[in-house]
Amino acid sequence: MRIQGKEAVMILSKFDIGAGKKGAADGPQAVRDEVGKLGLVFDQYESLDNISLTTRDIPHEFGKHIEMILEASLKLNDTVQGSITRQKFPIIVSGDHSNAVGGLSGLKNAWPDKRIGVIWIDAHADLHSPYTTPSGNIHGMPLAALSGLDNEKQKKNEVSEDVTYYWNELKKLGVLQLSPKFDLRDLVFIGIRDAEKEEWDIIEKMGVRTFEPQDIKEHGIYYALNQGLKHLEACDLLYISFDADALDPNVSVGTGTTAPDGLSIAEAESIFKTLLNHPKTGAFEITEVNPHLDIKGKEMAKVIARLLHYGLTK
Numbered sequence: 001m002r003i004q005g006k007e008a009v010m011i012l013s014k015f016d017i018g019a020g021k022k023g024a025a026d027g028p029q030a031v032r033d034e035v036g037k038l039g040l041v042f043d044q045y046e047s048l049d050n051i052s053l054t055t056r057d058i059p060h061e062f063g064k065h066i067e068m069i070l071e072a073s074l075k076l077n078d079t080v081q082g083s084i085t086r087q088k089f090p091i092i093v094s095g096d097h098s099n100a101v102g103g104l105s106g107l108k109n110a111w112p113d114k115r116i117g118v119i120w121i122d123a124h125a126d127l128h129s130p131y132t133t134p135s136g137n138i139h140g141m142p143l144a145a146l147s148g149l150d151n152e153k154q155k156k157n158e159v160s161e162d163v164t165y166y167w168n169e170l171k172k173l174g175v176l177q178l179s180p181k182f183d184l185r186d187l188v189f190i191g192i193r194d195a196e197k198e199e200w201d202i203i204e205k206m207g208v209r210t211f212e213p214q215d216i217k218e219h220g221i222y223y224a225l226n227q228g229l230k231h232l233e234a235c236d237l238l239y240i241s242f243d244a245d246a247l248d249p250n251v252s253v254g255t256g257t258t259a260p261d262g263l264s265i266a267e268a269e270s271i272f273k274t275l276l277n278h279p280k281t282g283a284f285e286i287t288e289v290n291p292h293l294d295i296k297g298k299e300m301a302k303v304i305a306r307l308l309h310y311g312l313t314k
């Protein structure tokens with residue numbers, strides 16, 4: 001399987017401790033199995049195991065398992081960076097969305113001088129920081145970590161010294177200690193519909209380009225893709241992140257945080273086809289498939305596998 005003329009590597013990052021509900025750690029293997037059943041074979045597979053919550057783990061209120069997440073993120077960063085350095089194209093299938101920190105950091109650390117644009121296909125904005133998070137779950141914070149955003153102006157939480165330390169380390173993830181990895185002006189949201197006020201304020205202030213499902217219904221998915229890509233025209237590379245909850249709950253049957261009025265399968269097919277094959281795409285991530293929450297068994301993994309197959313072969 002070649003993508004952008006490069007050998008494709010599927011990186012299975014099996015950690016889910018950034019989510020409130022556990023079980024997404026088994027999502028990557030389920031997707032790999034279903035992809036295999038469709039006859040899609042990658043040149044290489046890399047597997048990173050879930051981090052076990054040892055006695056070292058302290059249940060921090062505003063950054064749950066942040067020390068362990070830092071450790072897991074560094075492994076993913078190194079794996080993605082290594083694949084890109086060896087001229088491979090990484091498809092990252094991850095547990096929960098906190099994995100995006102390691103994924104995008106790996107792309108940036110492989111290409112430190114390139115300007116990275118991000119297309120985030122998700123029901124949520126994932127723009128909280130420890131200072132604003134209502135849940136403490138890190139899967140709601142990856143875009144803030146990656147863009148170096150603390151949003152202390154809208155501070156709600158008294159964050160401990162420990163969490164502050166690990167949060168700052170997460171922002172600088174990778175051997176080069178770069179932060180930010182990208183600028184929020186180079187961010188496009190597709191499918192966003194369930195965000196908190198602090199997040200909408202940042203979106204407005206930073207000029208993040210957003211396409212809500214209603215915009216997509218009205219103008220079509222290619223309008224969103226074309227306008228989104230135009231917004232990122234000055235970027236050298238793209239990081240694509242697809243959260244399964246971007247899909248409508250009638251198809252996103254196995255994921256932790258569903259939201260009504262999501263994307264259709266046909267819209268998602270167009271997204272996969274366009275963005276997997278876009279010459280600037282440097283890494284493509286799929287996340288938040290949770291077979292343990294799947295009311296139809298492996299349906300969510302099957303849906304994702306069919307989307308990958310469609311994007312890579314049609």
Ligand SMILES: [Mn+2]
Pocket residue numbers: 097122124126139243
């Ligand atoms: Mn997400």
